Amino acid sequence: MTAAAAVAPTAAPPPGEAPQRCSVVLFRTAPLLLDSGQVVSDVRVAYHSYGTPSREAVLVLHALTGDSAVHQWWPGLFGAGKALDPARDFIVCSNVLGGCAGTSGPTELGTDELSLRDMVRLQRELLRHLGVERVSVVGGSMGGMQAYAWLNTFPDLVTKAVIIGAPARHSPWATGLNTAARSAIRAAPGGAGLQVARQIAMLSYRSPQSFAQTQAGPSARRVGQAAISTYLEYQGQKLADRFCERSYLALTNAMDRFQLTDAELKLMQTPTLVVGISSDQLYPAWEVREQAGRLPRATYWELESPHGHDAFLMDASVLEERVQAFLER
Numbered sequence: 001m002t003a004a005a006a007v008a009p010t011a012a013p014p015p016g017e018a019p020q021r022c023s024v025v026l027f028r029t030a031p032l033l034l035d036s037g038q039v040v041s042d043v044r045v046a047y048h049s050y051g052t053p054s055r056e057a058v059l060v061l062h063a064l065t066g067d068s069a070v071h072q073w074w075p076g077l078f079g080a081g082k083a084l085d086p087a088r089d090f091i092v093c094s095n096v097l098g099g100c101a102g103t104s105g106p107t108e109l110g111t112d113e114l115s116l117r118d119m120v121r122l123q124r125e126l127l128r129h130l131g132v133e134r135v136s137v138v139g140g141s142m143g144g145m146q147a148y149a150w151l152n153t154f155p156d157l158v159t160k161a162v163i164i165g166a167p168a169r170h171s172p173w174a175t176g177l178n179t180a181a182r183s184a185i186r187a188a189p190g191g192a193g194l195q196v197a198r199q200i201a202m203l204s205y206r207s208p209q210s211f212a213q214t215q216a217g218p219s220a221r222r223v224g225q226a227a228i229s230t231y232l233e234y235q236g237q238k239l240a241d242r243f244c245e246r247s248y249l250a251l252t253n254a255m256d257r258f259q260l261t262d263a264e265l266k267l268m269q270t271p272t273l274v275v276g277i278s279s280d281q282l283y284p285a286w287e288v289r290e291q292a293g294r295l296p297r298a299t300y301w302e303l304e305s306p307h308g309h310d311a312f313l314m315d316a317s318v319l320e321e322r323v324q325a326f327l328e329r
Helices: 116-129 142-153 172-187 192-205 208-214 227-242 245-257 262-266 285-292 308-314 316-328
Strands: 022-026 043-050 056-061 091-094 134-140 158-164 272-277 298-303
Touching: 022 116, 043 116, 056 116, 056 142, 091 116, 116 142, 116 245, 134 142, 134 316, 142 158, 142 245, 158 316, 172 192, 172 245, 192 227, 192 245, 192 308, 208 308, 272 285, 272 308, 272 316, 285 298, 298 316, 308 316
Parallel strands: 056 091, 056 134, 134 158, 158 272, 272 298
Antiparallel strands: 022 043, 043 091
16 A cells, blocks of 8 residues: 655754654555455554655554653663664654554544554554654563564565564453453443543552552552552543553454464564563563463563563663664674
């Protein structure tokens, strides 16, 4: 498929200035066929790009409630001399299809039925628009699942893949947590349900050890309350203020339906670094390691951290050296 862009990519900002989000409309002359069978056109994608445009790029894939501003949410990996260095590589990150950070969401698309492969097809078209022919993909959590989708959908375009704290298929445990979150949203639409959904998710993103270290004792926010209680309330409200319920429903459903088979994994010949997290409650290290073992050219490494799934963000500085060495190899 081909697509005509509505606007040209914005030039890189002068040194010292913060990168700006760009936006382009794709699939104007030929439509995007979704896995559901629905056809959509004029799909808007918001993205950040860093460094000098090139035919080869590093594509960063963000997590469920993330966005394209990699320099803001992954400073442990992004910057001069680090794994994601704009002085060395052309780096691109787009907001996912179905999200609510500038890329077309469910309301605009007219459907809630989206897949991770649909997201990857949009990313592929963006890279075509930017003149990119080959990529290394790097992602954590849902971003890591998108990296698996890249290896499954466009294997000939990917030179290397880094998959952090992510499975090749959603387990009953992970699907159950998402189901409970979606039930909360449907039971209390208008923001209250999304707050509860976020609280459920936060419990799975951290670990008992992490909360014992960071949220033990009484709350500093409200007298007479436990620290963990007001922390979860704060996180719930924070997400409700910036995220769309319908996007949350669509994206978590897409994650739950992502189910690569062992046979599909064995066909993936791209050199891949798969990172498990020792205390991950959402995607346990044994699960990540076992699925990595199905990849013919995978290297598995385990990040030791008490902070659970969120260690890919909280302990990114520990992760950085291993990721950089792999990308430069």
